[in-house]
Amino acid sequence: MFTVYGMADSGNCYKVKLALEQLKLPYQWVEVNTTKGETRSEEFLACNPNGQVPTLELEDGSFLPESGAILGYLAEGTPLLPAERLERARVLQWMFFEQYSHEPCIAVARAIQRYQPPDSPRRAELPRLQERGNKALAVMEQHLKKEPFFAAGRYTIADIALYAYTHCAADGGFDLAGYPAVSAWLARVKAQPRHVPLG
Amino acid sequence: MFTVYGMADSGNCYKVKLALEQLKLPYQWVEVNTTKGETRSEEFLACNPNGQVPTLELEDGSFLPESGAILGYLAEGTPLLPAERLERARVLQWMFFEQYSHEPCIAVARAIQRYQPPDSPRRAELPRLQERGNKALAVMEQHLKKEPFFAAGRYTIADIALYAYTHCAADGGFDLAGYPAVSAWLARVKAQPRHVPLG
Numbered sequence: 001m002f003t004v005y006g007m008a009d010s011g012n013c014y015k016v017k018l019a020l021e022q023l024k025l026p027y028q029w030v031e032v033n034t035t036k037g038e039t040r041s042e043e044f045l046a047c048n049p050n051g052q053v054p055t056l057e058l059e060d061g062s063f064l065p066e067s068g069a070i071l072g073y074l075a076e077g078t079p080l081l082p083a084e085r086l087e088r089a090r091v092l093q094w095m096f097f098e099q100y101s102h103e104p105c106i107a108v109a110r111a112i113q114r115y116q117p118p119d120s121p122r123r124a125e126l127p128r129l130q131e132r133g134n135k136a137l138a139v140m141e142q143h144l145k146k147e148p149f150f151a152a153g154r155y156t157i158a159d160i161a162l163y164a165y166t167h168c169a170a171d172g173g174f175d176l177a178g179y180p181a182v183s184a185w186l187a188r189v190k191a192q193p194r195h196v197p198l199g
Numbered sequence: 200m201f202t203v204y205g206m207a208d209s210g211n212c213y214k215v216k217l218a219l220e221q222l223k224l225p226y227q228w229v230e231v232n233t234t235k236g237e238t239r240s241e242e243f244l245a246c247n248p249n250g251q252v253p254t255l256e257l258e259d260g261s262f263l264p265e266s267g268a269i270l271g272y273l274a275e276g277t278p279l280l281p282a283e284r285l286e287r288a289r290v291l292q293w294m295f296f297e298q299y300s301h302e303p304c305i306a307v308a309r310a311i312q313r314y315q316p317p318d319s320p321r322r323a324e325l326p327r328l329q330e331r332g333n334k335a336l337a338v339m340e341q342h343l344k345k346e347p348f349f350a351a352g353r354y355t356i357a358d359i360a361l362y363a364y365t366h367c368a369a370d371g372g373f374d375l376a377g378y379p380a381v382s383a384w385l386a387r388v389k390a391q392p393r394h395v396p397l398g
Contacts, residue, residue: 050296050335065296066291066296069288070288072291076284085275095295096265097249099299100265100298101249103299143248
């Protein structure tokens with residue numbers, strides 16, 4: 001059985017939960033609260049020296065961090081990760097897009113709004129995060145006007161990766177009303193078999 | 200033949216060049232200067248709506264952005280990308296680490312030092328980038344004290360991805376003297392067959 005070290009409210013951890021549920025893989029969940037410094041403990045750093053959740057404990061007792069790597073590991077050999085070379089690369093393209101151009105704006109804006117006090121100096125970052133996050137949403141909108149999913153014409157781990165923080169982008173102050181193709185895609189993802197909500 | 204749209208001084212573009220050279224794949228290079236806004240032109244955005252280099256043009260005329268996805272595509276079926284499931288996941292683990300925890304600190308510090316004027320307000324970001332970049336280097340050091348390379352016990356695209364901005368980290372004000380295992384690994388990477396320098 002897999003063990004997920006994760007925080008229930010984290011989109012990055014939700015990606016792993018959603019994949020495990022949809023692949024019908026047994027797992028246990030160990031809640032790790034990053035806002036209380038639990039990823040900085042000596043015990044946790046022994047599992048993941050980079051001090052981040054999610055971290056997956058495999059059946060052999062080794063640890064695999066990075067949500068994108070965990071999704072790739074879990075989905076290997078399943079319909080969620082195509083075998084064909086260019087389709088695989090397209091899945092990776094959107095997963096790297098998510099981690100580089102999307103999550104650092106949309107997830108960070110959400111974290112500031114949810115976990116920082118109203119007078120936090122970090123709120124000064126919000127206008128820049130809004131601008132960059134909307135740019136990422138516009139890139140998604142342009143793609144989803146032409147395609148039902150991000151890669152291979154079907155639901156893959158690229159969709160799981162991008163759904164996690166897009167579906168709750170309003171928490172970070174983003175208005176999805178201006179992105180109808182993104183909104184329609186969110187509904188398609190939510191309608192997939194064995195979908196579970198964040199949290 | 201592949202066409203790389205890239206900037207010669209960019210580490211992200213250098214990753215693609217290094218992989219193409221080491222895999223002996225024919226390519227042409229189209230220089231795109233991001234500091235002159237050339238990734239924001241209508242023509243370039245038609246190739247990559249996210250406006251970033253590197254972007255690889257495939258033999259069928261389609262475009263593949265994201266250095267990590269390009270590396271995965273080029274290395275598929277070669278010794279640079281293992282076939283075994285957990286080894287593949289370890290490669291991805293370090294490539295996502297690079298794009299999320301390393302490049303946004305070490306490459307961005309370098310870009311500010313190299314391309315921003317001495318009185319740029321962006322220089323205020325440098326202390327925070329130094330702190331986070333040194334944390335990433337410490338995570339690498341801890342791994343490389345025990346392992347010769349990042350994944351699968353051998354040279355892979357994870358090493359290419361991490362070499363690109365680590366070997367020139369001094370450009371961003373980072374001192375690698377405190378990271379002897381990282382320095383020894385840099386020498387091992389540089390000694391690989393068909394290695395080419397940045398630029």
